[in-house]
Amino acid sequence: MTQSIEELVVELVVSTLLSLGRMFVAYLLSLLLALVIGVVMARNKYVESLLLPILDILQSIPILGFFPAVFLIFINTLGPIVGGELSSIFLIITSLIWNMIFGVYSSIKSLDPSVDYLARIYRLSSIHKFLYIYVPASRSSIAANSIVSWAGGWFFLTSAEVLSMGKTEYRLKGLGSLIIKAFEDGNTTLYIAGLLTLSTVILISYLTIWNPFTMKYTDTKILLGFMRVYNSIDRIVSKTWGSIAGKLIMMYNFIKSRVGSTHTVFLILPILSIQYLLYPYPKNLYSVDYSILSKVLRYGEDFLLEVPNTLIRVYSVVVVGLVISVLLAYISHTRFRVGKLVVMSGEVLSSIPAMIWWPILLPLLQGFPYVVMGFIYLQGSLWYTFFNILIFGLSNLKGSILEFSRIYGIRGVLYLSKVFIPSLLPSILAGGLSASGGAWNASIAAEYIAFGDLIVDMGGVGSLLNKQAMAGDVLGILLTSLFMSLIIVIINKLVWVKVLRRISGYYVVE
Amino acid sequence: MSLSKDLVLEVRGVSKSYTSGGKVFEVLKDINFVVGREYITILGPSGCGKSTLLRIIAGVEKPDKGEVVFNIGGKARIGFVFQFPTLLPWMTVLGNVTLPLIAAGVPKNDAVERARRALKIVGLEELDDFYPSELSGGMKQRVNIARALAVEPDILLMDEPFSNLDPLTAENLRSEVLDIWSSSILPIKSVIMVTHNVEEAVLMSDKIIILSPRPARIVKVVDVNIPRPRTRKMTEVQELVDRVYEYVS
Known part of the structure; x- marks a missing residue:
């Protein structure tokens, strides 16, 4: 209760950085998963018919519904520190990934068929199609969906930083848990300071990243944003993406020379991720009770x-x-x-x-x-x-x-x-x-x-x-x-x- | 222009420029001409500002300088044929043609009757309960024309009305528009059509106003004194087409 101004500022800055870090990690993981899952779903009939209903259901599971899963796999196996952090990121992902997957999926689905002919005529490999056709083609829908997803992530931040199940509760250091704690303690100063920090961080992230990103790749004119700040961020991201793409192509060629099939590479990742999402339910369900x-x-x-x-x-x-x-x-x-x-x-x-x-x-x-x-x-x-x-x-x-x-x-x-x-x-x-x-x-x-x-x-x-x-x-x-x-x-x-x-x-x- | 034609409207010293990304683009520069009871074509290269001029005459854009003066008792009724059909996909053909009339305060029953008449003129009376998505490109453009005719316009403005149709459909629609114009079943006083097609201008109009590339200025006004019906093969038509090409290029 009796915090000095410096302590308060340090507390706020550290909490903000931690929350922001979780948000970005969750966003980037969601982005990668959304790209891979969305593309494979749009390009492969079998994966599409399998995943569409599953995603529909996963999408409508409320964040509380994921808590048991989180406790069982992350916290019970990895402990409250590492497990807690992973749980939090996982929970943020569950509140922002779904519309991104559907966004990627529908933009690939609505791609002009002639693009497909072009890819076939010039014999583009899967990795080249992915990097040079599908990713750029999904850019505008990713941009527009990011606005909604980013809001969704922050909205559930408090739930993702205070993990409770029955009597057990784990709190992670972060802006969300800080605000809850300040509220519970009746610490008005910290509560208001936390709120202001949160609003400012959100405002800045929209003005410098998400709005300019969407303005650049869609026809939207109704957004406010600082194009100049964004452009320098965009350059760094493009450069990083370029070098990642280069490495991916090398990796792909390496795996291809070992495995032999091009499709396998693209099936491995989504299957792993889906399995990961679904894993906790059936196994642990039965161990709870047999008179089910x-x-x-x-x-x-x-x-x-x-x-x-x-x-x-x-x-x-x-x-x-x-x-x-x-x-x-x-x-x-x-x-x-x-x-x-x-x-x-x-x-x-x-x-x-x-x-x-x-x-x-x-x-x-x-x-x-x-x-x-x-x-x-x-x-x-x-x-x-x-x-x-x-x-x-x-x-x-x-x-x-x-x-x-x-x-x-x-x-x-x-x-x-x-x-x-x-x-x-x-x-x-x-x-x-x-x-x-x-x-x-x-x-x-x-x-x-x-x-x-x-x-x-x-x-x-x-x-x-x-x-x-x-x-x-x-x-x-x-x-x-x-x-x-x-x-x-x-x-x-x-x-x-x-x-x-x-x-x-x-x-x-x- | 000949004195026998009444003055319908006058474009006086119209200039217009746009700013985009801090740069100023001059689009129209000191445009002056008069329009009588006649069919006028504004001819010029793509992107020269023809459509802007048409929109200024229609009153939906304001010139930076100059004015458009109508010499018609009261407010001029304008019919506008868009380059693309611009039909509302959630309304039937009849609904689309009726809408401007209802907006102008025409009672529902009269509006429907006038819309049906306009659809009959363009040969679509059977299709009034179809939706735009069920029509071919040529049919959609006919609805676009019918919508402009239904308001019984004093002045009919057309923005490259035939440029997005296949050559055969365009040919048919051209002669239909000329028939409507010359039959005087509608009180249209003047037609102003924008085009970049030299032959179309010579075949259809009484007067061709040739604009220069941006910023558009009037290069030449050519009177077309060839008797109708005109065909491509007529020597006068071919000669005039050649002459107009020289002004354009």
């Missing part, structure tokens, strides 16, 4: 009782988020400068962990628990619609259509209903899809709030998962997470994907 069937049924019953609550909340929040995002998009569209500020504020607000809102929310908790719940839900889902509509949607508004509207004087409600909203529809739907995933994950934080002696239990699947985690019920967490993912995947397949496919057919403006 009756347990599964009991957990299934619990789940079914709670699911209607969460279902209604999730989709109401998605609708609210869509309305807010479309309105903000319209304002940004008509007033461009305001738009840039709106997006920048969104980038920072979306990255700040939910935890940060507690001091504001706590006083409301007893009188208006629904307000607090709605707010947390919205924080976990709004940003998907926000980024999709304001960054991807607005930049896809065709200049020719805007000109047409001006020439024929199409304005006001007519413009909104016949031109603006229909133009945004693909990104409204894509955003809605991710937002519903986000809202399901947010149910964990929104439906069960424990602070000191105060417990507010709003019911629902999120609350169920929380109670299971508090009780250290590994099987419960795994099964509930799995049921939840199944429900999400079913709804996505039945509703969203069908609608998306239907509109993407005729939604090309010429």
Whole structure:
């Protein structure tokens, strides 16, 4: 409590560097995995049909669902220090990798077939195709997805630095755990200092890296960024990438001369990584209890009782988020400068962990628990619609259509209903899809709030998962997470994907 | 120009430049011409600023200097044929043609009736409930033209309307546009068409305004006094094409 200013500054700087380090390591690993998995999935039918459903499920597993896995493989085998660090990075990866994989996958999938002919005619090897066609072709989608992923990583930072399972808890030194601790100790100075540092780091990272990166490789104009700083970073990254690429080609040629087959090299890495992701579930599940069937049924019953609550909340929040995002998009569209500020504020607000809102929310908790719940839900889902509509949607508004509207004087409600909203529809739907995933994950934080002696239990699947985690019920967490993912995947397949496919057919403006 | 033609609009001293990356690009420099009840073609090399000039006449861009003055009682109704069809993919053909009319405050039923009439003129009356994605390139361009005709324009502006079509479709559409123009079933007073196709300019227009490369200035105004219907094979047409080529190059 009685820290001197110097101690406070040192504490902040060290914590920030540690958190930033974890974020970058997690991001780089995600990037590499996303490139390899996305490319192989797009190029190989078998891998595609195997991985698409698996990734769909993994994507919708909430961060709490990964905790048992983390404890079992990392902490129990490698100890709290090395294992803790690896757990944290692994957890950050689970909150940022999925949209990157899908981004790479869809940009390779939509590549002009003539590129393939070109590669075949000039006999490019797999490694050359990977380095000189697939990686550059995915650049714009990686850039745009990084904005969302980076926010997702920071958002879950507090969860990734305070690992708890039942009564066991490990805390890693970092900005996320520092803020939580300051809050628990009632150390307002440190709490505010931590928050300000966090916001500043996030702001700077967007201004110098992610926004210029996206501005350089996409048509987006609504971002703020320092191109000059970015360009020097870009040069270093390009150089490093160039030398890594050279080494990769050498390695590839070496392995190829030993193994003989070109495909094997590219299959080894993704298979290893997927195995790594899946490994903990089956093996340790059975060692928990053998009378598994009756347990599964009991957990299934619990789940079914709670699911209607969460279902209604999730989709109401998605609708609210869509309305807010479309309105903000319209304002940004008509007033461009305001738009840039709106997006920048969104980038920072979306990255700040939910935890940060507690001091504001706590006083409301007893009188208006629904307000607090709605707010947390919205924080976990709004940003998907926000980024999709304001960054991807607005930049896809065709200049020719805007000109047409001006020439024929199409304005006001007519413009909104016949031109603006229909133009945004693909990104409204894509955003809605991710937002519903986000809202399901947010149910964990929104439906069960424990602070000191105060417990507010709003019911629902999120609350169920929380109670299971508090009780250290590994099987419960795994099964509930799995049921939840199944429900999400079913709804996505039945509703969203069908609608998306239907509109993407005729939604090309010429 | 001959005095028998009424003055419809006048372009007076129009200049325009853009700034991009700190550099200033002069696009149009002191453009002056008058338009009567006639078919005018603005001819010039790609990227010379023809389309900018058309947009300034349409009133969606402002010149840095100069003005466009209309000599029509009240506000001029403008029909605009875009270089690319620019149809809204989520609306049917009929919906696309009706939209500008509804925006102009025409009651729904009248708007639909006028849109149908315009679609009939371009030969698409059967396809009004189709979506743009179900049409060929030529059909889409016809919808684009029908949309411009439906507003019953005083002035029809066309931005390279035939440049993205295959030669046969372009040929057909050219003669259809000329038929519409000469039949006076619509109250169109003037047509201003932008093109980089010399032969098209000679075959279609009463007057050709030739622009220089950027910054565009008027190099020459050529009157085309060849009786219609004109064909490629007519000696006068071939001679004029040759002459215009000399001004262009």
